Amino acid sequence: MDLTVDLSDRGDRSAALYRALRDAIRDGRLGPGDRLPASRVLASDVRVARSTVAGVYERLVAEGFLEARVGAGTFVTAVAPEPRARAEGALLPRRSWVWGAHPVSGEEPTPAYDFRVGIPDAGLFPFDTWRRLLAAESRHREHNPGAYAPPGGLPRLREAIARAVGYSRGVRAGADDVVVTSGAQHAINLAARVLVEPGDVVAVEDPGAPFVRDLFASYGARVVPVPVDEHGLVVSAVPTDARIIYTTPSHQFPLGVALSLPRRRDLLDHAARHGAAVIEDDYDSEFRFSARPLETLHGLDEAGRVLYVGTFSKSLIPSLRTGYLITPPSLRDALLAARQLDDGYGPLHVQAALARFLEEGLLARHVRKAAKVYAARRDLLRAGLSELPLEVVPSSAGLHLAAFLPDGAPPWAGDEIASRARDHGIGVEPLAAYTVAPHRPGLVFGYGAAVTESIRPGLQVLGRLLADGSGSTPGPRPPGRAAAAPAGR
Amino acid sequence: MDLTVDLSDRGDRSAALYRALRDAIRDGRLGPGDRLPASRVLASDVRVARSTVAGVYERLVAEGFLEARVGAGTFVTAVAPEPRARAEGALLPRRSWVWGAHPVSGEEPTPAYDFRVGIPDAGLFPFDTWRRLLAAESRHREHNPGAYAPPGGLPRLREAIARAVGYSRGVRAGADDVVVTSGAQHAINLAARVLVEPGDVVAVEDPGAPFVRDLFASYGARVVPVPVDEHGLVVSAVPTDARIIYTTPSHQFPLGVALSLPRRRDLLDHAARHGAAVIEDDYDSEFRFSARPLETLHGLDEAGRVLYVGTFSKSLIPSLRTGYLITPPSLRDALLAARQLDDGYGPLHVQAALARFLEEGLLARHVRKAAKVYAARRDLLRAGLSELPLEVVPSSAGLHLAAFLPDGAPPWAGDEIASRARDHGIGVEPLAAYTVAPHRPGLVFGYGAAVTESIRPGLQVLGRLLADGSGSTPGPRPPGRAAAAPAGR
Numbered sequence: 001m002d003l004t005v006d007l008s009d010r011g012d013r014s015a016a017l018y019r020a021l022r023d024a025i026r027d028g029r030l031g032p033g034d035r036l037p038a039s040r041v042l043a044s045d046v047r048v049a050r051s052t053v054a055g056v057y058e059r060l061v062a063e064g065f066l067e068a069r070v071g072a073g074t075f076v077t078a079v080a081p082e083p084r085a086r087a088e089g090a091l092l093p094r095r096s097w098v099w100g101a102h103p104v105s106g107e108e109p110t111p112a113y114d115f116r117v118g119i120p121d122a123g124l125f126p127f128d129t130w131r132r133l134l135a136a137e138s139r140h141r142e143h144n145p146g147a148y149a150p151p152g153g154l155p156r157l158r159e160a161i162a163r164a165v166g167y168s169r170g171v172r173a174g175a176d177d178v179v180v181t182s183g184a185q186h187a188i189n190l191a192a193r194v195l196v197e198p199g200d201v202v203a204v205e206d207p208g209a210p211f212v213r214d215l216f217a218s219y220g221a222r223v224v225p226v227p228v229d230e231h232g233l234v235v236s237a238v239p240t241d242a243r244i245i246y247t248t249p250s251h252q253f254p255l256g257v258a259l260s261l262p263r264r265r266d267l268l269d270h271a272a273r274h275g276a277a278v279i280e281d282d283y284d285s286e287f288r289f290s291a292r293p294l295e296t297l298h299g300l301d302e303a304g305r306v307l308y309v310g311t312f313s314k315s316l317i318p319s320l321r322t323g324y325l326i327t328p329p330s331l332r333d334a335l336l337a338a339r340q341l342d343d344g345y346g347p348l349h350v351q352a353a354l355a356r357f358l359e360e361g362l363l364a365r366h367v368r369k370a371a372k373v374y375a376a377r378r379d380l381l382r383a384g385l386s387e388l389p390l391e392v393v394p395s396s397a398g399l400h401l402a403a404f405l406p407d408g409a410p411p412w413a414g415d416e417i418a419s420r421a422r423d424h425g426i427g428v429e430p431l432a433a434y435t436v437a438p439h440r441p442g443l444v445f446g447y448g449a450a451v452t453e454s455i456r457p458g459l460q461v462l463g464r465l466l467a468d469g470s471g472s473t474p475g476p477r478p479p480g481r482a483a484a485a486p487a488g489r
Numbered sequence: 490m491d492l493t494v495d496l497s498d499r500g501d502r503s504a505a506l507y508r509a510l511r512d513a514i515r516d517g518r519l520g521p522g523d524r525l526p527a528s529r530v531l532a533s534d535v536r537v538a539r540s541t542v543a544g545v546y547e548r549l550v551a552e553g554f555l556e557a558r559v560g561a562g563t564f565v566t567a568v569a570p571e572p573r574a575r576a577e578g579a580l581l582p583r584r585s586w587v588w589g590a591h592p593v594s595g596e597e598p599t600p601a602y603d604f605r606v607g608i609p610d611a612g613l614f615p616f617d618t619w620r621r622l623l624a625a626e627s628r629h630r631e632h633n634p635g636a637y638a639p640p641g642g643l644p645r646l647r648e649a650i651a652r653a654v655g656y657s658r659g660v661r662a663g664a665d666d667v668v669v670t671s672g673a674q675h676a677i678n679l680a681a682r683v684l685v686e687p688g689d690v691v692a693v694e695d696p697g698a699p700f701v702r703d704l705f706a707s708y709g710a711r712v713v714p715v716p717v718d719e720h721g722l723v724v725s726a727v728p729t730d731a732r733i734i735y736t737t738p739s740h741q742f743p744l745g746v747a748l749s750l751p752r753r754r755d756l757l758d759h760a761a762r763h764g765a766a767v768i769e770d771d772y773d774s775e776f777r778f779s780a781r782p783l784e785t786l787h788g789l790d791e792a793g794r795v796l797y798v799g800t801f802s803k804s805l806i807p808s809l810r811t812g813y814l815i816t817p818p819s820l821r822d823a824l825l826a827a828r829q830l831d832d833g834y835g836p837l838h839v840q841a842a843l844a845r846f847l848e849e850g851l852l853a854r855h856v857r858k859a860a861k862v863y864a865a866r867r868d869l870l871r872a873g874l875s876e877l878p879l880e881v882v883p884s885s886a887g888l889h890l891a892a893f894l895p896d897g898a899p900p901w902a903g904d905e906i907a908s909r910a911r912d913h914g915i916g917v918e919p920l921a922a923y924t925v926a927p928h929r930p931g932l933v934f935g936y937g938a939a940v941t942e943s944i945r946p947g948l949q950v951l952g953r954l955l956a957d958g959s960g961s962t963p964g965p966r967p968p969g970r971a972a973a974a975p976a977g978r
Contacts, residue, residue, distance in 0.1 A: 090817065091766050116636070127630065139620060183832060183833055185831070189831045189832060197583045218827070318636070318637055319838075328580050331582055335582075341674070343670070343678060349623075350836060
């Protein structure tokens with residue numbers, strides 16, 4: 001079968017393979033009744049995990065392109081349908097959305113051994129206190145105006161955030177420099193809205209967050225992945241024509257390394273010399289496990305080129321839907337205008353309750369308490385991983401650890417193991433879910449959601465799978481997308 | 490003085506005038522120490538309200554371009570500064586944001602006679618019930634997950650919305666067709682995100698909502714204003730190459746007329762023939778003051794070309810930050826992906842409380858109760874307006890009425906009267922705040938926020954101003970933007 005699968009396509013191997021097969025059926029290279037290769041054979045041909053192939057087959061079966069015959073294999077259906085989106089006269093989204101990001105359902109079951117990335121432990125969050133504050137602030141009619149409210153957020157919350165980042169991260173900002181958002185992704189979204197012209201080059205870290213790549217691409221940016229090494233983003237590889245450089249310097253996502261101080265200086269030099277904006281995403285660095293953090297890019301920046309992104313999704317919980325952007329004055333009006341045009345303003349009773357949470361020192365108290373729990377889990381995880389044939393990437397902050405597979409493991413080995421691990425109740429992400437360019441295969445382990453008691457037994461099961469090699473047959477998998485969308489930072 | 494003011498510029502006369510003056514100072518046509526024309530003279534020259542000129546002068550004074558000398562006039566300062574956004578090396582937003590929309594502060598004082606547009610009466614909203622529901626739902630840990638939630642909204646709320654629009658508006662939709670948003674503007678934003686390619690033609694109503702025009706323009710659309718007459722949008726004037734047609738058929742914003750049934754059919758024909766999407770913004774039609782509403786475009790549509798937008802900002806209060814989009818199946822995945830990339834998902838405890846509010850029939854009860862109050866205010870307003878030299882535009886729904894000034898009034902008369910009215914404590918919008926093309930001048934009166942007792946006295950004050958003519962000198966005005974940004978629909 002003549003099948004071209006472009007695996008450089010924004011990192012989504014599953015989507016690329018789906019597209020390739022669908023097109024082959026569409027234009028007759030695969031005819032009605034043709035038998036498809038076994039998933040293992042095709043996986044080996046196109047160098048993806050077998051589970052990826054299986055997921056794509058399932059999707060094409062669900063859409064009526066393929067049919068599975070028990071004991072015989074997978075075949076092209078007699079009459080290949082046009083997918084619904086192509087139906088006569090139906091509205092279509094613009095091209096970049098048609099086969100672009102697939103929304104997560106948010107309804108995946110919680111794995112028994114939950115090493116999913118980017119999820120804090122909601123059980124540590126002081127719900128009773130939060131409910132009390134929320135109820136108290138809901139009582140204030142001023143937070144429920146009939147009229148419209150300022151797009152930058154409640155002044156009290158902007159003030160409290162400016163104080164908090166000044167104290168904990170050395171970010172010098174006044175309340176006016178703070179734009180309250182619905183999380184870090186929303187902050188990056190607003191920055192993209194006001195900065196990206198179609199065709200602009202945006203440099204992102206590789207590996208990095210797929211949602212961030214997809215976001216910039218959705219605004220017509222040319223997203224250029226830049227490699228990451230043990231000192232963080234390889235600044236010398238950032239294109240000189242990059243309009244925006246997106247980086248996670250405190251705790252690289254997902255590798256976990258910190259951007260070294262010389263690299264921080266180089267990056268700011270690069271930005272100043274070439275007129276680039278730097279988006280510093282400080283998504284989970286509240287949790288630090290070493291003595292002294294490096295100064296933020298924002299703190300080192302003297303040219304007003306850094307947009308600092310913070311969030312309460314990791315330090316507290318994602319369902320607060322609150323993050324923020326610290327903006328240079330030159331972008332403030334545009335960011336506020338964008339927020340206003342996009343969705344007006346955020347829920348005031350939540351903002352007011354959060355302001356009180358910060359004012360009363362409850363954020364700092366929660367972070368201290370949670371950091372102890374996470375530190376214990378992290379130690380357990382590191383100890384457990386050190387007994388497995390994995391090479392843990394050094395990291396001193398955040399809520400996850402990355403680990404490489406042994407030298408010589410094939411590129412798709414991470415996907416394969418993660419997929420088999422899921423079949424055994426272990427929620428772990430392959431590093432390949434975050435990469436664009438070919439990369440040493442590995443796994444990423446979150447320890448935010450992993451209850452302490454589950455870590456050792458989970459790693460024992462994983463250890464057996466790793467010892468097993470890739471020869472065994474996995475059990476049945478739940479249907480759906482093979483490479484689970486990462487839950488976000 | 491050689492001053493070119495392009496008043497066709499997206500309807501914002503104040504921004505256009507500001508730009509023209511600033512450029513004249515920048516490139517030396519106006520030199521240091523030059524005296525500017527009196528505001529009345531310049532206003533007459535360039536055909537804007539004098540208050541617009543005064544507001545622009547104030548802004549340029551604040552920015553250091555001009556100085557006001559008591560008793561002598563307004564002069565160009567000795568050394569004209571570069572505005573901060575142009576400072577050496579500072580980051581600039583992309584061009585469309587630099588002099589684009591100005592964010593509202595949300596902190597304007599409430600006028601004594603509050604005829605502002607698009608604001609419901611928060612005093613009618615059952616806060617105690619709402620707080621009870623919010624508190625009850627905040628207690629459920631499931632609404633505060635550590636993990637991420639589906640971008641389309643809580644399934645229960647989607648279900649409740651589908652039932653509500655089916656019952657009250659004849660919109661046939663399943664829960665899966667509902668995308669919960671942070672209000673109507675956010676729903677339009679998501680539609681623009683997935684539909685607009687830069688350069689696409691988007692047809693909007695003129696007069697119409699400036700925020701909607703600005704929103705489409707911010708995605709690089711060519712926004713084409715289409716006139717509105719007594720039967721609503723003039724469908725024959727919609728360009729055949731429009732990719733999107735945005736319309737407010739139930740209660741045209743801001744004129745208040747309904748799109749006639751023949752025009753509805755024509756519009757759907759046009760959309761089907763030319764492959765356009767129709768965005769039907771049904772922002773305040775819950776409040777109806779005639780026997781039988783026309784069927785929605787969504788209900789008449791058989792080709793899946795209509796995106797129906799609804800909101801709880803008018804039927805309940807804006808601070809719930811909740812609206813929705815009913816999407817054709819062909820756009821659903823793209824809309825969910827866009828929501829997810831943009832800001833993930835909305836606050837679940839609010840969505841859960843709102844679901845219960847709908848399930849328990851409290852929305853319908855509130856609308857019935859509020860409609861009685863609004864009907865009384867509307868009657869008072871119509872009666873009062875009929876005694877003034879104004880021609881009320883017929884309208885049978887919603888929360889505002891438009892009225893034209895007498896034939897022969899100059900184009901800027903509406904701005905002038907609205908500005909003087911504001912000086913006398915009357916919050917009323919000039920129709921010109923919503924127009925792009927030259928239009929018969931008028932005023933728009935909201936009766937959502939106007940407490941019943943204030944209507945008659947407010948109109949009496951307005952009547953004296955109208956009788957006064959435009960010759961009198963207004964009192965001092967608060968500084969800031971001359972043409973107040975409309976509060977939104």
